[in-house]
Amino acid sequence: MDIKVVKFGGSSLAAAEHFRRVAAIVKADPSRRYVVASAPGKRNSGDVKVTDMLYQCYEMAHNREDITDFFARIAERYNSIIRDLGLDFDIRGELDYIKNAILHHSGRDFAASRGEYLNSLILAKYLGFAFIDAESVIYFHENGTFDEEHTNEAMREELASRSYAVIPGFYGVMPNGTIKTFSRGGSDITGSIVARAAEASLYENWTDVSGFLMADPRVVKNPRPIRTVTYRELRELSYMGATVLHEDAIFPVRNAGIPINIRNTNEPEAPGTMIVATAAEYDTQSVITGIAGKKGLSVITIEKDMMNAEIGFGRRVLEVLEDYDVSFEHLPSGVDTMSVVVATAAIEGRREKILAAISRSVRPDSVVVEDGLALLAVVGRGMVKSKGTAARVFDAISNAGVNIRMIDQGSSELNIIVGIEENDLGAAENAIYREFIKD
Numbered sequence: 482m483d484i485k486v487v488k489f490g491g492s493s494l495a496a497a498e499h500f501r502r503v504a505a506i507v508k509a510d511p512s513r514r515y516v517v518a519s520a521p522g523k524r525n526s527g528d529v530k531v532t533d534m535l536y537q538c539y540e541m542a543h544n545r546e547d548i549t550d551f552f553a554r555i556a557e558r559y560n561s562i563i564r565d566l567g568l569d570f571d572i573r574g575e576l577d578y579i580k581n582a583i584l585h586h587s588g589r590d591f592a593a594s595r596g597e598y599l600n601s602l603i604l605a606k607y608l609g610f611a612f613i614d615a616e617s618v619i620y621f622h623e624n625g626t627f628d629e630e631h632t633n634e635a636m637r638e639e640l641a642s643r644s645y646a647v648i649p650g651f652y653g654v655m656p657n658g659t660i661k662t663f664s665r666g667g668s669d670i671t672g673s674i675v676a677r678a679a680e681a682s683l684y685e686n687w688t689d690v691s692g693f694l695m696a697d698p699r700v701v702k703n704p705r706p707i708r709t710v711t712y713r714e715l716r717e718l719s720y721m722g723a724t725v726l727h728e729d730a731i732f733p734v735r736n737a738g739i740p741i742n743i744r745n746t747n748e749p750e751a752p753g754t755m756i757v758a759t760a761a762e763y764d765t766q767s768v769i770t771g772i773a774g775k776k777g778l779s780v781i782t783i784e785k786d787m788m789n790a791e792i793g794f795g796r797r798v799l800e801v802l803e804d805y806d807v808s809f810e811h812l813p814s815g816v817d818t819m820s821v822v823v824a825t826a827a828i829e830g831r832r833e834k835i836l837a838a839i840s841r842s843v844r845p846d847s848v849v850v851e852d853g854l855a856l857l858a859v860v861g862r863g864m865v866k867s868k869g870t871a872a873r874v875f876d877a878i879s880n881a882g883v884n885i886r887m888i889d890q891g892s893s894e895l896n897i898i899v900g901i902e903e904n905d906l907g908a909a910e911n912a913i914y915r916e917f918i919k920d
């Protein structure tokens with residue numbers, strides 16, 4: 482039988498009513514055998530995620546403040562779920578242990594990880610599934626990086642002895658036995674790791690949206706959902722800021738060739754978005770897959786006659802940025818000009834020093850920095866096959882009265898990136914969307 486690994490995000494497990502929905506989804510398909518759970522998320526817009534409460538509780542204990550009332554609020558999040566589900570389950574011992582550990586200066590990661598730990602205990606009980614603690618199957622190296630092979634071995638062995646199980650997301654264990662978490666949103670990574678170890682046919686990632694949309698809904702009205710996207714397209718779109726899935730969640734399943742299906746717990750019939758290695762069997766409905774924009778960029782423009790003949794010019798410019806720990810986003814160049822696109826926030830407070838260092842290093846004719854740049858990426862595997870896509874993109878932008886400051890097409894023909902004024906981003910994004918998507 483096929484195995485599916487299903488991960489539920491915090492907003493899908495925030496209260497008892499969500500647990501019921503989750504159970505219905507899991508039980509509807511017996512191949513949904515391994516469930517990865519997040520900590521309870523927000524129940525409404527004014528609510529606080531349990532993970533954030535745990536971080537705060539840790540800080541309070543650290544500052545020797547009294548955590549009694551605050552911890553009781555965290556405990557109540559779980560107790561109300563248990564009560565509302567009518568479960569016969571006593572977690573008092575667990576809660577006391579955790580509170581004590583936080584008071585006695587357990588690590589910050591330990592505190593945060595208890596959010597998924599407790600939620601998974603409850604979900605396992607509710608589903609009648611085994612509970613596998615992530616600390617016995619997910620390992621980190623001494624230097625804090627994820628120990629992929631050790632984890633895969635241990636996880637595979639453990640899963641082989643359990644037909645149905647719940648595994649808490651977000652954390653694992655260091656060689657010295659202390660708990661360590663992934664970065665925020667890291668339960669997505671756990672799901673991917675479990676899917677790889679289980680040799681799953683599918684990794685379902687259940688959240689509160691019906692997959693990826695072709696454009697930012699705050700910019701374009703009612704954008705269409707993306708039915709299928711390749712891993713590479715997704716990398717391009719998420720780099721530009723489309724976030725539904727943790728970036729690092731892609732790698733374990735990508736290498737194993739397991740597709741990810743983003744689904745909506747509140748709309749379980751919707752097909753969501755399929756993330757696949759190659760989309761040969763899933764034909765594109767349109768030339769472009771998605772549009773994404775990124776604001777808050779600055780461009781450093783360096784001019785020097787005969788720059789192209791000067792060996793090591795580019796390297797020396799980039800070395801200066803490296804010295805200041807600034808990474809560059811894009812590097813469009815002319816014959817005697819070089820432009821480096823960087824995040825404005827990364828140069829804030831030291832732009833004069835950086836410009837002076839570049840001047841000393843390469844003695845340019847001029848070096849200036851301009852703020853207020855936005856990049857707009859038009860991404861689509863369908864571009865390779867269709868002619869004239871770039872022309873359509875540029876026409877749409879100029880018909881919207883927007884000036885293009887920079888153009889960059891990846892040689893893989895997977896994307897076209899244009900640099901425009903930040904204030905023009907909305908108009909340009911809408912114009913491109915309308916050009917390619919005709920209702």
Ligand code: ASP
Pocket residue numbers: 490491519520530532533596650651664665666667668669
């Ligand atoms: N609960 C953790 C967070 O809020 C991890 C996750 O939900 O994926 O970041």
